[in-house]
Amino acid sequence: MADRLSDFYTLPLDDWIEVVVKEWLVPNFRPAFQALQWPIDQLLGWLEDGLLWLPYPVFVAMVPLIAWRVAGTRVAIFALSAVLLLDLLGIWQETMITLSMIITAVAFCVMVGVPLGILAARSDRFAGLIRPVLDIMQTIPPFVYLVPIVMLFGVGIVPGVIATIIFALPPMIRLTNLGIRQVQSELVEAGLAFGASRRQLLFEIQIPLALRTIMAGLNQTLMLSLSMVVIAALIGAGGLGLTVFTGLGRLDIGRASLGGIGIVLLAILLDRITQALGEGGQAGRGSTKRSFRQLLFKGGRQHGTEDDS
Amino acid sequence: MAPDDRAPTDRHKVVVEHLFKVFGGDAEETIRRAQAGEAKDRIYAETHSVAAVADISFSVDLGEIFVVMGLSGSGKSTLIRCLNRLIEPTRGRILLDGEDVLAMDAGALRRLRAHKLSMVFQHFALFPHKTVAENVEFGLKVRGMGAAERRDKALRALAQVGLEAYADVPPDNLSGGMQQRVGLARGLAVDPDIMLMDEPFSALDPLIRRDMQDELLALQSQLHMTILFITHDLHEALRIGDRIAIMKDGRFVQTGTPEEIVARPADDYVAAFTRDVDRGRVFRMGRLSRPAATVTLGDAPGEARRRCDDAAQAGIHVVDDDGFPLGIVPRADLDVLEDGGGELRALMRRNYPAARADQELIELYGACARGLPIAVLDAAGRLQGCVDPLRIFALLAGDAAAGMPACRSETAACEAAKEP
Incomplete structure (x- = not known):
């Protein structure tokens, strides 16, 4: 005896989706999606060429220096060791490709996420609209949207970056929205009372005061994009993800581990630096201009002592 | 309180006529009930809306300090925010120098706020990411004034409150009294015609509060601004105000000079406040x-x-x-x-x-x-x-x-x- 509805009828949703994607979305919108690829392709190519062109010794000098200015001595020492180790392991080139992918993905996340976050902070309606979309983006497993991405964008490193953007975008939007909404209402009132326009209010008051939260969002986005590296390799993105992926395919445990170590080192390095950037915005407590100045000229000392204590 | 019976003249900087602000619910119905004199609690119980400001009329003369005194929830903060439309009034008329504030579009309102009005806040509302001088410059920067000129004006405003030495310090490093001086300087820097002060000294220690009151009076004797001052402290109102309005449940219970309020309280509510007032300090x-x-x-x-x-x-x-x-x-x-x-x-x-x-x-x-x-x-x-x-x-x-x-x-x- 039939006791379930599906014994009589199964909703052919899978067929419908297939039809919609294959028969309608792909033939009609492929050119549009291809056009979307263009800016990502440009930035990615430019970064990759640039990073691979830079002589290795420049990296050995530059990365620890940046780490020292921003995050203090400890992180600088770690950065130096990491840069040396990545080369010793023979995965320097892969690391640079992954780094350029990550930077591209994060750059687009910021470009899209910050304005959307600001919009969401200003309009409750927009926030209500975008929230379920963000929930879906965060809960849907990336493997699900790899297929349509391949159909629309093809395979390669750019589709990999696009998948990464989809995966890593939500925290940028959410935390920008949160940061701006958390700015004390009396400060916003003060801005308005002195005749600030909405744009002045945004750039003079809301964004500077939300900067710390926005930077936390950037950090989250960065970490999420790193965790997409291997998955993106499934659709043809190169770099460290590919090293892991090929190691997996050949059951070459050593090769897979190399890729893994590279990703972890890169993740820790980027995490420490961006976290210190976020805290710098808060600890400086002066103008944002000054905290960036501090960051360039004398920030190292301050944060160094904080780290050492 | 009856609408102001003084004839309108050029001396009237601020004229407010039958102002209402209703939060929630059916505004028309609430206004009708408020006009009929129904109590705030009853209106809320029956309509779930509050007339935070209910039929308020008053005028403030050029160079006068008009104090609105009321307890928390009396609607005084809502009232002051209606004047520069941080809160949009539901009904009524507000004239500043004869100009109808409620008829202004966004651009005109912004110009009004930037050039004619300034505001001092209870919790100072200084921008923590800017230095003291940058805070004071804010109103001028918003107007589009050049960096050197506004720095100059900011330093002059800081000198008026005795803080020019702290120009390049973040405001969080200052004490409460000093922070509010910065708030005052920020208000003064824009050369306002009308100063809105929302419980500016309430968050300060009693001794500092007295100093600040003296300082405000000293500044006022030089600058002759028109000041609308909100407070919950009757003593402060009596010390500072040229005229005082006592506010309760969105209405003015009594308006008058400090001496009139103390000598002839309009009802038991006002009398309860004035009972422990030191009359020797009120009467001259x-x-x-x-x-x-x-x-x-x-x-x-x-x-x-x-x-x-x-x-x-x-x-x-x-x-x-x-x-x-x-x-x-x-x-x-x-x-x-x-x-x-x-x-x-x-x-x-x-x-x-x-x-x-x-x-x-x-x-x-x-x-x-x-x-x-x-x-x-x-x-x-x-x-x-x-x-x-x-x-x-x-x-x-x-x-x-x-x-x-x-x-x-x-x-x-x-x-x-x-x-x-």
Whole structure:
């Protein structure tokens, strides 16, 4: 005896989706999606060429220096060791490709996420609209949207970056929205009372005061994009993800581990630096201009002592 | 309170007419009920909406400090925010210099806020990411003024509150009192016509609060701004205000000068506030002053005694031909002389109690102890009137009739006398 509805009828949703994607979305919108690829392709190519062109010794000098200015001595020492180790392991080139992918993905996340976050902070309606979309983006497993991405964008490193953007975008939007909404209402009132326009209010008051939260969002986005590296390799993105992926395919445990170590080192390095950037915005407590100045000229000392204590 | 019955003139910087602000629910219905005089609680119970500001009308003159005093929830913060439309009023009219604020579009409103109004906040509302000077510059930067010019103006405003040394410090490093001075400087930097002050000193220690009140009064005596000042502290209102409105449940219960409020509270609510007020600090000599009976040195003692008795004074002042007092002759001493015998000069005491019209009664208790009428002198030192010490004590004891003029026009006269 039939006791379930599906014994009589199964909703052919899978067929419908297939039809919609294959028969309608792909033939009609492929050119549009291809056009979307263009800016990502440009930035990615430019970064990759640039990073691979830079002589290795420049990296050995530059990365620890940046780490020292921003995050203090400890992180600088770690950065130096990491840069040396990545080369010793023979995965320097892969690391640079992954780094350029990550930077591209994060750059687009910021470009899209910050304005959307600001919009969401200003309009409750927009926030209500975008929230379920963000929930879906965060809960849907990336493997699900790899297929349509391949159909629309093809395979390669750019589709990999696009998948990464989809995966890593939500925290940028959410935390920008949160940061701006958390700015004390009396400060916003003060801005308005002195005749600030909405744009002045945004750039003079809301964004500077939300900067710390926005930077936390950037950090989250960065970490999420790193965790997409291997998955993106499934659709043809190169770099460290590919090293892991090929190691997996050949059951070459050593090769897979190399890729893994590279990703972890890169993740820790980027995490420490961006976290210190976020805290710098808060600890400086002066103008944002000054905290960036501090960051360039004398920030190292301050944060160094904080780290050492 | 009845709408302001004073005729509108050019002196009126701010005119507010029948202002309503309703939160939630059916605004029309709430306004109708509020106009019918229904209580706030009942309106809320039946309509789930609150008339935070219910039918308020008042006007503020050029150079006047108008204080709105009310407890929390009385709607005073909503009222002040309606004036620069941080909160949009539901109904009514607001005129600043005759311009209808509610008719302004966004651009005009922004210009109004940037050029004519400024605001000081209860919790200072300084921007933590800017230095003290950058905070003070804010209103000028928003207007689009160049960096050097606005820095210059900001430093001048900081000098007015004595903080120019702290220009490049983040505001969080300053104490509460200093932070509010920065808030004040930020308000002053834009050269506002009208200053809106939302409980500016409430978050400060009592001693600092008093200093800030003095500082505000000192600044006001130079700048002659028009100030709308919100407070929950009646003592602060009495100290600062030229006129005071007592607000309760969105309405003005009473509007008047500090002396009117204390001497003649409109109802039990106001009376409850004024009960523990130190009247010696509220009333000034000008309030009690009345024309003095005088004699000149050439007058006969008998004439002096007659005039003194007519005026029922405990003594009579001797003045010169220009009206400057020379001394006083106590009534009792006049009895010593027989008619025509002796001279006033011999009886006159050169050391006589005197006061200015704007002095607080509390400063004159010592003078009262002499038992002689206290001479009230004008700015030049001429005898303007005199005050019987007994009337001072009658007023302090709560006898409103002792010092109260009957109507508003006399109030104006008294105020004129206060400020020669």
